[in-house]
Amino acid sequence: MHAPRREGRRVRIPGDSNVSQSASAETPHIVVEDLHFRRGRKPIFDGLSLEVPRGRVTTVMGPSGSGKTTLLRLIGGQLRPDAGRILVDGEEIGRLSTRRLYAVRKRMGLLFQTGALLTDLSVFENVAFPLREHTELPEDILRTLVLMKLEAVGLRAARDMDPAELSGGMARRVALARALALDPELIMYDEPFTGLDPITMGQIVTLIRRTNHSLGLTSVLVSHDVNEAMSISDHVVLIAEGRAVDAGPPDALQARASDWSAQFLEGRPDGPVPFHYPGASYQDDLLDAGGRNHD
Amino acid sequence: MIDAIASVGRFSLDALAVLGRASMFLLRIFAALDAVVRRFGLTVWQVYSVGVRSVLIVVVAGLFVGMVLAYQGYITLVDFGAAEALGGVVALSLVRELGPVVTALLFAGRAGSALTAELGLMKTTEQLSAMEMMAVNPYRRVFAPRFVAGFLSMPLLAAMFSAVGVMGGYIVGVGLLGVDSGAYFSQMQAVTDWNEDVMSGVIKSIVFGFVVSWIAVFQGMDATPTSEGISRATTQTVVVSSLAVLGLDFILTGLMFGGN
Amino acid sequence: MKMRFVELAVGVFVLLGVAALFYLAVQVSNITDYRDGDTYEVTAYFSNVGGLKVRAPVNISGVRVGRVADIRYDPEAFEAKVTLAIRSEHDYLPADTQASIHTAGLLGEQYVALEPGGDYDTLQDGDRILFTQSAVVLENLIGRFMTNMGDD
Numbered sequence: 001m002h003a004p005r006r007e008g009r010r011v012r013i014p015g016d017s018n019v020s021q022s023a024s025a026e027t028p029h030i031v032v033e034d035l036h037f038r039r040g041r042k043p044i045f046d047g048l049s050l051e052v053p054r055g056r057v058t059t060v061m062g063p064s065g066s067g068k069t070t071l072l073r074l075i076g077g078q079l080r081p082d083a084g085r086i087l088v089d090g091e092e093i094g095r096l097s098t099r100r101l102y103a104v105r106k107r108m109g110l111l112f113q114t115g116a117l118l119t120d121l122s123v124f125e126n127v128a129f130p131l132r133e134h135t136e137l138p139e140d141i142l143r144t145l146v147l148m149k150l151e152a153v154g155l156r157a158a159r160d161m162d163p164a165e166l167s168g169g170m171a172r173r174v175a176l177a178r179a180l181a182l183d184p185e186l187i188m189y190d191e192p193f194t195g196l197d198p199i200t201m202g203q204i205v206t207l208i209r210r211t212n213h214s215l216g217l218t219s220v221l222v223s224h225d226v227n228e229a230m231s232i233s234d235h236v237v238l239i240a241e242g243r244a245v246d247a248g249p250p251d252a253l254q255a256r257a258s259d260w261s262a263q264f265l266e267g268r269p270d271g272p273v274p275f276h277y278p279g280a281s282y283q284d285d286l287l288d289a290g291g292r293n294h295d
Numbered sequence: 296m297i298d299a300i301a302s303v304g305r306f307s308l309d310a311l312a313v314l315g316r317a318s319m320f321l322l323r324i325f326a327a328l329d330a331v332v333r334r335f336g337l338t339v340w341q342v343y344s345v346g347v348r349s350v351l352i353v354v355v356a357g358l359f360v361g362m363v364l365a366y367q368g369y370i371t372l373v374d375f376g377a378a379e380a381l382g383g384v385v386a387l388s389l390v391r392e393l394g395p396v397v398t399a400l401l402f403a404g405r406a407g408s409a410l411t412a413e414l415g416l417m418k419t420t421e422q423l424s425a426m427e428m429m430a431v432n433p434y435r436r437v438f439a440p441r442f443v444a445g446f447l448s449m450p451l452l453a454a455m456f457s458a459v460g461v462m463g464g465y466i467v468g469v470g471l472l473g474v475d476s477g478a479y480f481s482q483m484q485a486v487t488d489w490n491e492d493v494m495s496g497v498i499k500s501i502v503f504g505f506v507v508s509w510i511a512v513f514q515g516m517d518a519t520p521t522s523e524g525i526s527r528a529t530t531q532t533v534v535v536s537s538l539a540v541l542g543l544d545f546i547l548t549g550l551m552f553g554g555n
Numbered sequence: 556m557k558m559r560f561v562e563l564a565v566g567v568f569v570l571l572g573v574a575a576l577f578y579l580a581v582q583v584s585n586i587t588d589y590r591d592g593d594t595y596e597v598t599a600y601f602s603n604v605g606g607l608k609v610r611a612p613v614n615i616s617g618v619r620v621g622r623v624a625d626i627r628y629d630p631e632a633f634e635a636k637v638t639l640a641i642r643s644e645h646d647y648l649p650a651d652t653q654a655s656i657h658t659a660g661l662l663g664e665q666y667v668a669l670e671p672g673g674d675y676d677t678l679q680d681g682d683r684i685l686f687t688q689s690a691v692v693l694e695n696l697i698g699r700f701m702t703n704m705g706d707d
Contacts, residue, residue, distance in 0.1 A: 076428050098432075105430040116425035119417075130429045133436070178429075336558070343561045347568045386583045451572025458575035461583055480582065485664060488610065489584040497576070 027090075029054040029186060029218040030075060035084035037067070037074060044070050046242035048084070052220055056234035057212050059221040063264065066239050068222035069113075072188045075220070076110055077101045088186070106134060108186040109179030113194060115171035117163035123150070123174050124159040130181045149177040153207060169200030176207060186218045187211070193225040205232055226265055230254070238264060317513045323434045324442050324512075330435035337440040338447075345406045345441070346448030350455065352405055353398055357389075357456035360397060361463025364388055368464075369472050381474050382483035385464035386457075390487060390496045391552070394457035396544050399503035402449060403536040407511035410441055411532040414515025415525035423516075438516060442508045449504025450497050457496065495551045502543060507536040585610075593643040595680035596624060599654040600634040605665055605690025607656055612666045613639050620645045623667060639667060639684075649674040655688035665690060 030052035037045040044067035052058045060068055073079045075086055077093045086093045091104055117126050127146045131137060137145070150156040153173040163171060172192065179187055192204050209232050212219045223229040230236065230250040238246040238261050246253060246261045254265060263271035331338050368384040414437070417423050423433045468474040487493065511532045518528035604626060613621040621641035629636040641648070651672030658665050678684070
């Protein structure tokens with residue numbers, strides 16, 4: 001239908017990230033440089049570069065299938081890039097030894113979409129899990145810590161429940177308590193708003209904000225819920241087709257959005273991102289299929 | 296024709312790939328064995344869910360197999376006027392073959408499939424991934440304790456199976472068919488050698504425990520993370536480990552008893 | 556609480572397994588044979604050992620005193636050399652003791668039966684039993700019976 005206007009998408013990324021960087025005086029917490037990653041034959045990232053400022057809420061937005069979750073896994077070191085670098089606190093994740101990687105992971109938390117609570121442990125034990133694994137705290141201190149974390153997410157009373165008894169939003173809050181158990185410097189949320197009712201959504205939004213502000217940790221969200229994400233982020237990166245197409249503070253982004261960003265942020269069905277998955281033209285396909293049937 | 300050859304090729308390549316992954320998996324488990332020693336409580340917990348929970352089925356099966364053996368053995372032996380040799384027949388069949396093999400098959404069905412399903416579900420619900428992100432190595436925390444538990448439980452279960460089977464044989468042979476009680480045990484002791492028969496049965500069950508646990512844990516780890524993938528992996532565990540047990544039994548029997 | 560129960564159950568499980576192995580050892584197999592304690596060995600030559608096997612019992616008057624330790628063919632004597640391990644407390648066997656291979660029942664296991672002679676000297680470790688009687692081979696027996704029938 002429309003030929004993709006490639007030149008229109010590669011908007012001043014370096015400039016944008018510089019703007020956000022100067023906003024936070026410190027060095028960025030995460031730097032992704034020219035990241036290439038493919039799954040099977042399908043390229044997911046094709047030269048992605050972005051920066052996550054320290055101590056802020058950064059949201060990575062993009063259409064489904066744009067590899068947002070994959071990005072979190074690459075940052076967490078569960079996947080290794082085919083080319084390019086990911087620096088977390090200056091350490092190149094793809095090249096760390098397992099031992100170093102685990103040390104880095106102790107300083108980061110990842111909140112899975114489903115919560116990924118350990119189903120054979122109670123809520124209390126789930127939050128206690130990282131503490132038991134990595135520290136030798138006496139039982140009473142451990143209990144205090146776990147109750148503090150649970151209190152922070154408002155689920156202290158649910159400590160004896162099994163993960164199976166929790167609703168989706170509660171499971172996510174327990175997972176947040178668990179991710180915060182080791183007091184990480186960086187926390188990543190994978191689609192924290194998906195599939196939640198408005199009230200629970202509001203609770204999660206508040207929690208993300210509050211954890212960020214009170215603990216001063218760097219938060220990375222991946223999401224395609226434009227409104228919520230825009231409302232809590234200090235910095236937004238839009239990705240599509242394996243690259244960062246736009247980046248900056250939310251209001252600036254909305255003010256001077258490129259074609260693509262505008263389409264995404266306003267949710268128009270067609271535009272630079274075509275409605276149809278790219279492929280042979282409809283007409284050719286029908287004719288071709290007809291031809292094959294006659295074989 | 297070409298297609299057929301190609302599919303044979305594809306099948307072989309797939310099989311090789313699985314074998315390679317399974318071997319890597321085993322090496323990683325070996326590398327994680329120190330964690331098993333350091334936190335033995337985790338393994339104890341797994342021995343409970345893998346071993347203790349299999350006791351009932353193993354004991355009941357052993358009892359019945361022993362009783363059937365006594366019936367069948369008696370029918371054959373009484374024709375030769377050698378009904379007194381019943382104890383030997385029952386004990387040898389149990390200790391050498393049926394104990395290790397049937398226990399391994401039951402274990403694959405009872406504990407192996409449960410292990411695979413549990414691990415497959417943990418993978419599907421991203422629990423393993425979450426552990427990795429919490430800097431907890433699933434090989435040390437999840438796979439190795441389960442593997443070791445299966446490996447330790449099997450010889451104990453097989454011994455229970457054989458012992459209960461001997462008693463089942465006694466109930467039928469002595470209680471029902473009137474074989475002399477003293478002859479039952481003295482014949483048994485005359486033909487059953489500790490080294491050659493009992494120990495080789497124990498060695499068999501150790502090998503089977505190793506193989507079945509390996510297959511079960513690997514299939515769970517390797518399962519496609521969908522509900523269909525879990526069900527396929529569970530079936531695979533039972534099928535592959537049963538065939539492996541029977542095939543290995545043939546080889547081990549040949550090695551142990553073939554010479555004489 | 557829960558962990559305590561699990562530990563207890565696993566403990567019982569392991570004990571049961573070990574008990575089963577112990578049962579197999581003591582009640583089912585011949586492990587008692589391995590605890591013969593001190594033995595001394597004597598040899599005996601047989602022209603035919605029949606189906607005698609290593610570890611077969613060695614009896615005197617039906618009472619077990621030892622076991623067959625080794626069976627091999629001696630190419631110099633053209634006979635089978637059987638080594639008997641006899642428990643040390645049976646050190647009173649006269650030097651002219653006779654050894655014969657018997658069968659328990661018609662088709663049963665074969666064993667070595669010793670019949671003490673009247674000599675004052677006793678068998679010592681490494682001695683050879685001079686008087687032996689080979690295994691009865693059923694075919695030979697039947698063959699001889701048939702020939703005797705013909706002679707009549």
